[in-house]
Amino acid sequence: MKKPYLLLSILSGVICWLAWPTMPLTPLIFIAFTPLLYISDKVQHRWKYFGLLFLSFLVWNVASTWWVGNTTLPLSGVFANCFNALLMSIPWLGFKNTKRKLPERVAYLSLIVYWLTFEYIHQTWEFSWPWLVLGHAFALRPGWIQWYEYTGTSGGTLWVLLVNIVIYNVWKRARLYDFTAKQILLGESWKPLLAIGIPLVISSLISPPPDDxxxxxxxxxxxxxxxxxxxxxxxxxxxxxxxxxxxxxxxxxxxxxxxxxxxxxxxxxxxxxxxxxxxxxxxxxxxxxxxxxxxxxxxxxxxxxxxxxxxxxxxxxxxxxxxxxxxxxxxxxxxxxxxxxxxxxxxxxxxxxxxxxxxxxxxxxxxxxxxxxxxxxxxxxxxxxxxxxxxxxxxxxxxxxxxxxxxxxxxxxxxxxxxxxxxxxxxxxxxxxxxxxxxxxxxxxxxxxxxxxxxxxxxxxxxxxxxxxxxxxxxxxxxxxxxxxxxxxxxxxxxxxxxVKNGDLVSKAALIFCILLVVHALLSRFIPGLKHAEINQ
Missing domain, CATH: 3.60.110.10 (Carbon-nitrogen hydrolase)
Structure with missing residues (x-):
């Protein structure tokens, strides 16, 4: 396994930790997964790819929640960190598989869908551990997320993944077309600024009703x-x-x-x-x-x-x-x-x-x-x-x-x-x-x-x-x-x-899309031509 990929894997986990409460570097969460997106583009060997994913998520889990093993049975913490890292790898494996079969934009959508579905399931089964739900990353910044009264933490998860994808694609386009710093600033920077800025503006316009x-x-x-x-x-x-x-x-x-x-x-x-x-x-x-x-x-x-x-x-x-x-x-x-x-x-x-x-x-x-x-x-x-x-x-x-x-x-x-x-x-x-x-x-x-x-x-x-x-x-x-x-x-x-009134609509929508993507993946094994079918982008 090439050393740069190992370093990128570890870097992603470290950035997640540095952005996590109660560390003060919350904005880093918006680039935390860009190294993994690069690895997804470059590493084709399935087991090597899985190993890099698992390592990244293990670093994040251990650095952020090592304390779950600070008990009379430390092995319980070892199991919790390893098991959660394994589960976190699954949406990214699904993303890689979708990327091989469907257009890139659909693949990026699938990553968001798979991860939201994972978080939703992880709150409902008996192995539940929603401690590292991505939407919790903003706990130290309540002024950024007043709109959670509409979406819950799943809205924050969507925000994190979307911004990471946008920033990664801006970087990828800049490399592909050899943009100058001025071209990036004038022609591309508006995309991540908009993706980050719109929720912040919306949050500033929302406030709870006054107390009686x-x-x-x-x-x-x-x-x-x-x-x-x-x-x-x-x-x-x-x-x-x-x-x-x-x-x-x-x-x-x-x-x-x-x-x-x-x-x-x-x-x-x-x-x-x-x-x-x-x-x-x-x-x-x-x-x-x-x-x-x-x-x-x-x-x-x-x-x-x-x-x-x-x-x-x-x-x-x-x-x-x-x-x-x-x-x-x-x-x-x-x-x-x-x-x-x-x-x-x-x-x-x-x-x-x-x-x-x-x-x-x-x-x-x-x-x-x-x-x-x-x-x-x-x-x-x-x-x-x-x-x-x-x-x-x-x-x-x-x-x-x-x-x-x-x-x-x-x-x-x-x-x-x-x-x-x-x-x-x-x-x-x-x-x-x-x-x-x-x-x-x-x-x-x-x-x-x-x-x-x-x-x-x-x-x-x-x-x-x-x-x-x-x-x-x-x-x-x-x-x-x-x-x-x-x-x-x-x-x-x-x-x-x-x-409260309508529930977690973001996760429910993701679950529906996840089912459709899984059905497509199953059908593509048996219907000739469906596997490589083009979808209008």
């Missing part, structure tokens, strides 16, 4: 800074931790507070049966505190167990007790007030390997191999709980988002649509240590705020806790690995964005 001061709602966010490895799930530590939560909460809670927010798995770290929650000492102590603040509701992460009755649907993740009854463990969020009505939400988008053994229904023997994160081994259940936390007295509906779920554009938009007007993200980012993991996670939440035009109250066990407004601006971020209590206000929003 009368709807301003006071929240208290508690960041306890409890070590998830050495302290959080220690036997017998639950009540000591509860005392810490209660003490921190009362530092800033008053009669105006409407929501108190605790992080992921703050309650019942060893698990508690859902039908017995009203009798748990933690719940009794919380209600005793809430009697001082009767208008407040507490939203907290919790580890819960659910026992299924004979008449209920039994999911594939269910486990069996000694008496033959079936049950599930859940990573949950609960809303507690002074009444006996506890609303329970179950996390659905689970982390593969840590919380979910993918397709465990078909590989039941793998049930016990999920990493011991969150105090419970084996796959968590995925049966839905309540859709959102209701608060009729204040006309507020909260969608509680647990950790990894905040990376999923489609999932969050789908759950806003039924009427949620405020987002609460509870998370425990301490698993990955002081790495880019928790910083990237915070930045992605800014995109969710823009897509849904909702205020977000973000509560993280070890940081970074903050609030995010509907324009994607972060307010009052609390330092990582520091105990903190944040008292602030958010505003429930009633409007529905185009993206």
């Amino acid at each position: 001061p009368a709807r301003s709602t006071e929240v208290v966010i508690v960041q306890p800074n409890i070590d998830p490895y050495d302290e959080k799930f220690s036997a017998g530590a639950a009540m000591d931790q509860l005392a810490k939560f209660l003490h921190l909460t009362e530092e800033k809670t008053d009669s105006n507070t409407r929501y108190i927010i605790w992080p992921e798995t703050a309650l019942f770290p060893q698990g508690a049966w859902e039908h017995e929650l009203n009798y748990q000492p933690e719940v009794i102590a919380i209600r005793e505190m809430l009697r001082k603040y009767p208008k407040a509701k507490l939203i907290s992460g919790a580890a819960t167990f659910k026992r299924y009755t004979a008449t209920e649907e039994i999911p594939m993740t269910a486990r069996t007790l000694n008496d033959g009854s079936r049950w599930d463990a859940y990573n949950s969020a609960v809303q507690i007030d002074t009444s006996r009505n506890i609303q329970i939400y179950h996390k659905y988008e689970l982390v593969p390997g840590a919380e979910l053994v993918p397709y465990v229904g078909y590989l039941s023997f793998m049930q016990s191999v999920a990493l011991d994160f969150g105090g419970i081994t084996g796959s968590y259940g995925r049966m839905p709980g309540v859709e959102m936390f209701t608060n009729p007295a204040d006309s507020i509906n909260v969608f509680p988002v647990i950790c990894y779920e905040s990376v999923f554009s489609n999932y969050m938009a789908t759950h806003i649509k039924p009427g949620a007007n405020l987002l609460v993200i509870i998370t425990n980012d301490g698993w990955w240590g002081n790495t880019e993991g928790h910083r990237q996670h915070l930045q992605y939440a800014r995109i969710r705020a823009i897509e849904t035009r909702r205020w977000i109250a973000r509560c993280a066990n070890t940081g970074i806790s903050a609030v995010i407004d509907p324009a994607g601006n972060v307010h009052d971020p609390q330092p990582y690995w520091k105990q903190a209590v944040l008292k602030t206000t958010v505003t429930p929003e009633a409007g529905i964005t185009f993206y």
